[in-house]
Amino acid sequence: MKQYTADKIRNVAIVGHGGSGKTMLVEHVLYTAGAIDRVGSVDAGNTQSDFDPLEIRRKISLSASVVPLEWHDCKINLIDVPGYPDFIGDLHGIARVVESMIIVCEAKRDLDVGFELAYEVAQQHGLATCIFVNKLERDNADFEGLMDTLHQTYGRKVVNTQIPIGHQAAFSGVLDLLNMKVYKGKDRGVEFEEAPSGYSAEAAERREKMMDAAAEGDDDLALKYLEGEQLTEEEIEHGLLVGIETGRVIPVLVGSAMSGIGVATLLDRICGELPSPVDVPKEFDGTVFKPEVDGPLAGFVFKTTADPFVGKINYVRMFSGALKVDQTVLNSTRDVSERVHNLFTPHGKGQEASTVVGPGDIGAIAKLSDTHTGDTLTTSKDHILLPPINFPDPIYRIAIRPATKADEDKLGNALQRLLEEDPTFKHTRDTATHQEILEGMGDIHLDTVIEKLKAKFGVSVVTEDARVPYLETVKGSAKAQGRHKRQTGGKGQFGDCWVEIEPLERGAGFQFDNKVVGGAIPKNFIPAIEKGIREAMDGGLIAGYPATDFKITVYDGSYHDVDSNEAAFKMAGAIGLRAAAEKAQAIILEPQMGVEVDVPDECVGDVVGDLNGRRGRLQGMDPVAPGKTRVRATVPMATMMRYALDLRSITKGRGRFHQSVSHYEEMPYPEQQALVAEYAKSRAAHEEH
Numbered sequence: 248m249k250q251y252t253a254d255k256i257r258n259v260a261i262v263g264h265g266g267s268g269k270t271m272l273v274e275h276v277l278y279t280a281g282a283i284d285r286v287g288s289v290d291a292g293n294t295q296s297d298f299d300p301l302e303i304r305r306k307i308s309l310s311a312s313v314v315p316l317e318w319h320d321c322k323i324n325l326i327d328v329p330g331y332p333d334f335i336g337d338l339h340g341i342a343r344v345v346e347s348m349i350i351v352c353e354a355k356r357d358l359d360v361g362f363e364l365a366y367e368v369a370q371q372h373g374l375a376t377c378i379f380v381n382k383l384e385r386d387n388a389d390f391e392g393l394m395d396t397l398h399q400t401y402g403r404k405v406v407n408t409q410i411p412i413g414h415q416a417a418f419s420g421v422l423d424l425l426n427m428k429v430y431k432g433k434d435r436g437v438e439f440e441e442a443p444s445g446y447s448a449e450a451a452e453r454r455e456k457m458m459d460a461a462a463e464g465d466d467d468l469a470l471k472y473l474e475g476e477q478l479t480e481e482e483i484e485h486g487l488l489v490g491i492e493t494g495r496v497i498p499v500l501v502g503s504a505m506s507g508i509g510v511a512t513l514l515d516r517i518c519g520e521l522p523s524p525v526d527v528p529k530e531f532d533g534t535v536f537k538p539e540v541d542g543p544l545a546g547f548v549f550k551t552t553a554d555p556f557v558g559k560i561n562y563v564r565m566f567s568g569a570l571k572v573d574q575t576v577l578n579s580t581r582d583v584s585e586r587v588h589n590l591f592t593p594h595g596k597g598q599e600a601s602t603v604v605g606p607g608d609i610g611a612i613a614k615l616s617d618t619h620t621g622d623t624l625t626t627s628k629d630h631i632l633l634p635p636i637n638f639p640d641p642i643y644r645i646a647i648r649p650a651t652k653a654d655e656d657k658l659g660n661a662l663q664r665l666l667e668e669d670p671t672f673k674h675t676r677d678t679a680t681h682q683e684i685l686e687g688m689g690d691i692h693l694d695t696v697i698e699k700l701k702a703k704f705g706v707s708v709v710t711e712d713a714r715v716p717y718l719e720t721v722k723g724s725a726k727a728q729g730r731h732k733r734q735t736g737g738k739g740q741f742g743d744c745w746v747e748i749e750p751l752e753r754g755a756g757f758q759f760d761n762k763v764v765g766g767a768i769p770k771n772f773i774p775a776i777e778k779g780i781r782e783a784m785d786g787g788l789i790a791g792y793p794a795t796d797f798k799i800t801v802y803d804g805s806y807h808d809v810d811s812n813e814a815a816f817k818m819a820g821a822i823g824l825r826a827a828a829e830k831a832q833a834i835i836l837e838p839q840m841g842v843e844v845d846v847p848d849e850c851v852g853d854v855v856g857d858l859n860g861r862r863g864r865l866q867g868m869d870p871v872a873p874g875k876t877r878v879r880a881t882v883p884m885a886t887m888m889r890y891a892l893d894l895r896s897i898t899k900g901r902g903r904f905h906q907s908v909s910h911y912e913e914m915p916y917p918e919q920q921a922l923v924a925e926y927a928k929s930r931a932a933h934e935e936h
Contacts (some may be wrong), residue, residue, distance in 0.1 A: 253607030264361025298596030459487025524607030729823020779820030
């Protein structure tokens with residue numbers, strides 16, 4: 248593939264709901280452009296953009312894939328973006344490096360959540376947006392119903408630039424309103440100078456609306472149009488280009504990703520009406536980066552893949568300057584220098600060696616030692632630092648443990664490799680529950696992480712529920728004796744202390760005070776008492792959870808000149824704590840989550856009812872957007888473990904939430920008793936063995 252100047256490059260994300268046909272559309276685009284000689288299929292597992300073994304097996308896209316092609320002296324960098332909500336991280340990452348999004352949707356009245364999410368992200372990043380209506384050949388296809396919904400939802404900026412010829416099984420071609428010609432088949436086949444009989448009135452009406460939209464994009468065109476003059480094809484296309492760039496126009500194109508109908512005209516529109524990097528240079532933190540060869544070097548790593556054989560591959564978008572093979576660059580994010588030895592043009596599952604990635608273009612670099620997603624590549628002279636990608640926080644968590652000792656030895660390194668390629672995936676060690684925790688965007692997301700551990704790195708793990716980090720404390724004050732005496736022949740052990748326990752406010756932790764007077768306990772044994780108490784706190788008071796938020800005062804005791812030692816007083820301290828806690832009414836504290844849920848207005852009642860059923864307490868509701876409400880509540884963590892999946896079901900995927908630990912508070916008595924009984928049962932089973 249030859250080098251292209253920035254004005255001849257189009258960086259376009261193919262987005263939309265999972266199953267809308269994005270991957271097959273990419274196949275037909277590549278085939279129509281001559282980039283491949285036959286069309287693959289998702290079912291056969293031989294498409295250009297879904298090439299990972301897990302994608303082939305699951306028949307869904309799990310990771311964004313870059314597939315460049317050439318069309319009419321333009322280079323189009325198509326990026327096939329996963330549509331399933333669990334892999335939303337790629338949508339946010341790709342939005343940073345493209346100028347346009349083509350949202351693929353099915354020809355049906357209702358909009359899928361993936362469509363709404365893609366549109367929202369496009370708006371956040373100020374991207375030119377185009378809609379491609381797919382699956383018009385389906386028996387239940389409803390193009391008019393879809394258009395009604397689009398106009399009701401997004402208003403008059405949604406503009407038909409094409410209409411389908413034929414309905415459902417009779418769908419056979421595309422009537423392009425720009426030149427009033429019909430295109431049939433995957434290539435430009437039969438052309439009609441005018442709309443066929445039966446379509447003239449509809450085509451004329453929709454073309455008029457298209458010209459209205461085009462005229463609004465340019466003052467000179469608007470004046471000409473208002474004076475009653477007809478706009479030429481070139482003027483309409485220019486007006487649409489300006490309108491699309493500014494977000495005032497969202498063109499609607501039609502076709503079939505299965506048969507290839509409408510693909511050639513889609514390619515024409517990408518080159519003719521979607522902006523190049525020159526048309527809409529990226530701006531970050533007030534600085535505009537013009538895609539100029541002699542400009543400062545500004546490359547942004549938007550994606551990283553980890554391969555156990557090839558190594559790490561970083562995908563980079565050049566906003567300014569040209570990146571060359573064997574060049575030394577500065578990773579300004581981490582303040583380290585990197586040598587670019589292996590530079591490629593990515594082609595889905597393949598790659599082509601390259602010597603340069605010019606401004607506005609996308610390339611890949613293999614085997615950089617310390618560069619990751621979100622990093623900036625520049626030079627020490629330019630020293631540019633681009634802002635990182637704002638990825639969504641994980642919303643679902645599970646615990647894992649290595650299946651064998653051999654897996655344990657490899658687990659840490661394998662997880663680190665996967666963390667490098669997926670910033671929406673997190674791994675932590677929960678010190679409170681002593682579990683290895685994986686966090687992600689949903690159950691399918693974490694399932695694929697576990698499958699990758701096995702397939703890529705040969706690491707097997709066992710999954711289990713993530714435990715809730717409960718705490719224990721006391722409600723009242725009490726005094727008790729801790730006495731440890733053992734005589735086994737010869738020197739014995741003797742330690743005796745009196746302690747008082749008092750509750751502290753939530754979050755105060757543990758306090759220890761010594762008020763022993765008169766030498767009842769020698770001073771050198773006091774630290775041993777405190778140590779025994781602290782160790783006993785780790786084991787819990789009634790249910791095995793760490794104890795906190797109370798004060799222990801040692802105020803009296805006794806000792807033996809021969810048998811007393813630190814070990815004996817350590818035991819006495821632990822005994823004293825348990826005895827005092829039993830009198831002071833030990834209780835279990837549970838973490839409360841501050842939860843914010845954004846949902847469509849029609850789902851508010853169901854969401855509030857569900858939160859109430861989780862022992863949640865409603866804190867308030869606020870409008871956040873037209874037709875959307877934010878529900879605020881405090882909910883016990885124990886009831887929120889599967890909330891990401893349940894909310895998806897309640898709202899049909901349209902609800903989103905954020906949660907964080909708010910505070911700890913006393914658990915209701917019935918739930919406490921269940922945990923105490925479970926702990927007693929596990930201890931009894933352990934003692935039997």
